[in-house]
Amino acid sequence: MGAIVRGFDTRAAALEQFKSLGAEPLEVDVKESGEGQGGYAKEMSKEFIEAEMKLFAKQCLDIDILISTALIPGRRAPILITKDMVETMKDGSVVVDLAAEAGGNIETTVPGELSVHKVVTHIGYTDLPSRLATQSSTLYSNNIIKLIRAVSPDKENFFLDVKEVFDYGTMDHVVRGSVVMQDGKNLFPAPQPNNVPVAAPPKPKSVQELEKEKKAAVSPFRATLTTAGAYTAGLGTLLSLGVSAPNAAFTQMVTTFGLAGIVGYHTVWGVTPALHSPLMSVTNAISGLTAVGGLSLMGGGYTPSSSAETLAVLAAFISSVNIAGGFLVTQKMLDMFKRPTDPPEYNYLYLLPTGVFVGGYGLALNSGYNIEQMVYLGSGLCCVGALAGLSTQSTARLGNALGMMGVAGGIAATLGFLKPSPELLAQMSAAMAVGGTAGLTIAKRIQITDLPQLVAAFHSLVGLAAVLTCVAEYMVEYPHFATDPAANLTKIVAYLGTYIGGVTFSGSLVAYGKLQGILNSAPLMLPGRHVLNASLMAASVGGIIPYMLDPSYTTGMTCLGGVSALSAIMGVTLTAAIGGADMPVVITVLNSYSGWALCAEGFLLNNNLLTIVGALIGSSGPFCPTSCVWR
Known part of the structure; x- marks a missing residue:
């Protein structure tokens, strides 16, 4: 599984998440800063886009599924996958254009429709969020059915005869955790399963690592001395300003300046x-x-x-x-x-x-x-x-x-x-x-x-x-x-x-x-x-x-x-x-x-x-x- 990431150092967390899912992040080898302010996206430079399009064209030759979602608020979605790129994809490939509502990132997408260009299926629905309710209901009902089948001895025809169809004596730990009472007897809470995963013991630190941590640690004396030195320098500076002040107005101004600076720090924090x-x-x-x-x-x-x-x-x-x-x-x-x-x-x-x-x-x-x-x-x-x-x-x-x-x-x-x-x-x-x-x-x-x-x-x-x-x-x-x-x-x-x-x-x-x-x-x-x-x-x-x-x-x-x-x-x-x-x-x-x-x-x-x-x-x-x- 590969994932093309349009991002920079600020997306390091996203890259780590991709890697944890088994994905292979592909980054454009161009130094670029394309994020805007306050979460706004911002268009990339011309050089970055050219290098990016070459990478996309190369990936289209190998991938079977392509999902794109690149949006810039207030503007049309940028075209990232051209018609020529789509036509180089394998037979039966599928592209999902999540930016279809803003025009789409894929040139051949038909917004709002399920379409086919050449041999590539295009999912260009603009109402995907509203379709999630159906998907969620289907998933939930499927889980309930699977649970009932797990309880039933007749795994295929459990719904034909409800009477005496459940056999709790053969239930596994999944079903056991769902049972509260049987034959008037309270079974809650369920015992812990035998195969509970145990965290791996921490790796013991080497002698070199322990020595390094010991050297990096600051002694209480040194920490206190540093703090005392900082206050000494600050108070000494104030005394110097008082001695060199040309008049009382200057001293008053310095006092106002210092107090306002402290207020500003605590306010903004x-x-x-x-x-x-x-x-x-x-x-x-x-x-x-x-x-x-x-x-x-x-x-x-x-x-x-x-x-x-x-x-x-x-x-x-x-x-x-x-x-x-x-x-x-x-x-x-x-x-x-x-x-x-x-x-x-x-x-x-x-x-x-x-x-x-x-x-x-x-x-x-x-x-x-x-x-x-x-x-x-x-x-x-x-x-x-x-x-x-x-x-x-x-x-x-x-x-x-x-x-x-x-x-x-x-x-x-x-x-x-x-x-x-x-x-x-x-x-x-x-x-x-x-x-x-x-x-x-x-x-x-x-x-x-x-x-x-x-x-x-x-x-x-x-x-x-x-x-x-x-x-x-x-x-x-x-x-x-x-x-x-x-x-x-x-x-x-x-x-x-x-x-x-x-x-x-x-x-x-x-x-x-x-x-x-x-x-x-x-x-x-x-x-x-x-x-x-x-x-x-x-x-x-x-x-x-x-x-x-x-x-x-x-x-x-x-x-x-x-x-x-x-x-x-x-x-x-x-x-x-x-x-x-x-x-x-x-x-x-x-x-x-x-x-x-x-x-x-x-x-x-x-x-x-x-x-x-x-x-x-x-x-x-x-x-x-x-x-x-x-x-």
Whole structure:
């Protein structure tokens, strides 16, 4: 028995199951990553399909029975067995096309019918599941008849004379296990049969194996020492940060960052694996709070009046695309889990707490109360609730609504803190309105099967917005670098934020291309890629030396432009070397990068909200692949 497996390392369990049944798995000798996200199938590359068709043609010459079931949601089933292949099969061969409902994998299949092409019988029924009831009833009745025959001394004519036809004295252990009472005597439970299989005794371990296990075991002292060393390093780092902190605000920001990171870790660890994609989508939408950075740096009247202000407008516009589109994509993903029997939803009622939150802040602001920090706290808690809500199906839609509340409150508090002029407020409103409309339009038109790659595309916008904001912040703060020693920290954070944003931007675009089929899903193994990546990393790290030592504006902007380009190239080389089947995990890691970029903006602008949300999203990345993919 042979089985052709269209799969990769992630199908190892299926291969083992085939082998246990005596099958011989046949794999295509082409390196390929063809799995999509969240269980979606994805079309293979051209090279893989060509090699696969050659293997199919060869197998058709030898096999007698062929069963095919390859489907891609939302598309016609791919043709795997051509007419020429069918005509090379042996006389009397049978093909079962389980994909007939979607057009069939076999070119000669007639969907819905039992047909014959040449000398090969084709089973193309499209209602095979509904035929299982008849098969199950037949199997059950056959078992009952066989049981009665086993009890009866007349194995052939037991049904002709029911009276005194059963002889329990000659019953074997199968029939004995079915008898509860005979002649008024209780026979239950039946004794164990004599031929009960006994498990084979465990194979004794060799001396070499025992020595190897003994060496691999970690002593309690060493384990405790390792743990104590880790805590020592962590607490020592905190002391160092406290000594080198330029001001009390920095220490407060580090505290907020650490606590938010811990909350993010514990929140994401409990997420249901099926909700991994919606979780990534809602965190991506929340990371659109990079708009706060853009709004904080905007200036001028109806139009920006400097290069820094122009970059800030672009950052706010791009972030708005991400916010509006991200929340709509999350809603469309959650709608995929909706069943006709589910109770009706009244999501519009969530406008009530949103109105109280944002409207109440507006009233307090008009009354002379400056409560922006409390609004930031409320927005941060809503974002925590958004991540926690996406942990289960029952609270997922609430989580999406909480995310919207958090973002709305954060933007409202930013505008209240800035108190822009009517002309500048018009500029801000126009940038966010146009961006939000574009995001809603894109998300509304996208097909269900393309939602995962759209999340990757939105990730790239977060990275680009972070780069623009960091560069604009450098332009604005440059006059203070020579006179304010604390500004050096801002300078460093701007460099790091630019690097992280560049990697996120280009890496997310490559992930989008592979998931969308624009780029080849197979890993791109560039010659000397490890040396190339190491060189890019070394150049990016080395660029901070002239950036910090030379106080000139030209050098600073050149270094920021250089690290932007280097990080963008690095994002491409790192992501392109990973196969399409692993893109969901890559997107998760890139989502984490976008969170760290948001954190950088929080430190740049001394904004607690950005630090909290950035730490939440950043800490979610390292643990989402573990909690949602491997568990």
